[in-house]
Amino acid sequence: MTPLLFSRFRLRDLTVRNRMWLSPMCQYSVVARDGVPTDWHLVHLGGRAAGGFGLVMSEGTAVTPEGRISPEDTGLWNDAQAEAWARVVAFVQGQGAAAGIQLAHAGRKASTHAMAQKRDGTISAAEGGWTAVAPSAVAFPGLDVPHELTAAEIAEVVAAFGAAAARADRAGFDLVELHGAHGYLIHQFLSPLSNFRTDAYGGSFENRTRFVREVVSAVRESWPAGKPLSIRFSGREWAPGGWTLEETAELARRLGPLGVDLVDVSSGGVVAPQERVTVGPGYQVGFAQEIRKLSGLPTAAVGMITEPAQAEEILVEGAADVVLFGRVALREPAWPLRAAAELGVARHAAPYPTQYLKGAWPRTDPVRERRNADR
Numbered sequence: 001m002t003p004l005l006f007s008r009f010r011l012r013d014l015t016v017r018n019r020m021w022l023s024p025m026c027q028y029s030v031v032a033r034d035g036v037p038t039d040w041h042l043v044h045l046g047g048r049a050a051g052g053f054g055l056v057m058s059e060g061t062a063v064t065p066e067g068r069i070s071p072e073d074t075g076l077w078n079d080a081q082a083e084a085w086a087r088v089v090a091f092v093q094g095q096g097a098a099a100g101i102q103l104a105h106a107g108r109k110a111s112t113h114a115m116a117q118k119r120d121g122t123i124s125a126a127e128g129g130w131t132a133v134a135p136s137a138v139a140f141p142g143l144d145v146p147h148e149l150t151a152a153e154i155a156e157v158v159a160a161f162g163a164a165a166a167r168a169d170r171a172g173f174d175l176v177e178l179h180g181a182h183g184y185l186i187h188q189f190l191s192p193l194s195n196f197r198t199d200a201y202g203g204s205f206e207n208r209t210r211f212v213r214e215v216v217s218a219v220r221e222s223w224p225a226g227k228p229l230s231i232r233f234s235g236r237e238w239a240p241g242g243w244t245l246e247e248t249a250e251l252a253r254r255l256g257p258l259g260v261d262l263v264d265v266s267s268g269g270v271v272a273p274q275e276r277v278t279v280g281p282g283y284q285v286g287f288a289q290e291i292r293k294l295s296g297l298p299t300a301a302v303g304m305i306t307e308p309a310q311a312e313e314i315l316v317e318g319a320a321d322v323v324l325f326g327r328v329a330l331r332e333p334a335w336p337l338r339a340a341a342e343l344g345v346a347r348h349a350a351p352y353p354t355q356y357l358k359g360a361w362p363r364t365d366p367v368r369e370r371r372n373a374d375r
């Protein structure tokens with residue numbers, strides 16, 4: 001029996017070769033602050049495609065310049081960026097993987113130093129930083145107070161998501177994911193801990209979810225009907241009074257008819273954690289399971305899933321439909337090939353590029369293995 005991890009997964013017209021997907025991870029590798037992906041992105045994402053992942057998701061990619069977390073983030077607000085992405089997409093697809101892009105806007109968490117710089121706070125204007133925008137003029141702890149978006153400015157951001165999705169299509173991407181988690185703009189609208197608006201975008205559940213529903217509709221208008229759309233949510237916040245699992249499930253239920261095909265379930269990020277977060281293997285899987293059950297939509301599980309048997313179990317239990325891998329894929333670009341060996345998948349059925357077959361995980365027969373090396 002083929003392990004579920006190695007079974008195909010279909011969303012709309014896209015059939016993905018397996019259920020081991022690369023989680024979106026910012027690389028902070030853009031030069032000249034122009035949002036254009038570089039050879040780093042080609043090698044990083046291309047390497048994971050060659051390593052057997054079924055779908056390779058780009059890092060959180062900003063839909064406007066102000067929506068970048070850091071100046072080194074990738075973007076998709078102009079055609080030069082789309083052209084550079086097209087090269088990455090073509091290579092990824094050439095390896096048999098599907099190419100996904102996570103479209104993002106950092107909101108009040110924008111204009112911060114790239115992770116490796118180990119510097120807190122907002123980047124000053126003198127250093128090339130910019131004023132962040134948000135649902136409300138309330139700062140994320142340690143960052144500058146953002147500008148509160150007017151209704152007209154909200155409409156512009158919604159349109160920017162739609163325009164970026166159109167470019168993603170032109171670049172050849174197979175799937176768009178919206179970043180609605182980790183305390184970035186979409187999540188800032190959802191959470192009562194960051195949205196204090198008194199207009200149509202704040203207050204009730206209906207109003208707090210208006211922005212994301214508008215974004216989904218705008219993206220669906222410019223993203224082909226045959227291509228799938230996923231969304232990442234923080235299934236819950238680690239703070240009292242925040243966005244809840246039940247709200248996430250209810251929102252997911254409503255987003256299905258608007259064109260969302262899969263919910264990728266993470267947690268936290270809108271404020272610093274105020275509850276004890278029990279982080280351990282698969283600590284967010286239960287959220288994906290609950291949302292899958294309550295919303296009826298397929299889900300992706302993510303977070304400290306590092307072992308093949310553990311990942312397989314998540315699918316067998318029906319907690320999620322696909323598994324996303326983050327940090328383990330940074331240290332093991334060909335994690336799915338190890339998984340194939342550990343789960344007993346035959347070499348010919350594992351997603352090896354032909355160029356790497358000689359290095360396939362060893363057969364149990366040492367004589368054949370020796371002969372294999374001699375040739």
Ligand SMILES: Cc1cc2nc3c(=O)[nH]c(=O)nc-3n(C[C@H](O)[C@H](O)[C@H](O)COP(=O)(O)O)c2cc1C
Binds near residue numbers: 027182304324
């Ligand atoms: C370097 C790095 C960059 C990340 N960037 C993003 C991002 O752009 N978008 C996102 O949704 N999550 C991002 N994440 C979170 C990961 O996608 C993933 O959810 C998280 O690392 C937990 O999964 P893991 O335990 O398999 O690493 C990032 C994580 C890391 C380590």
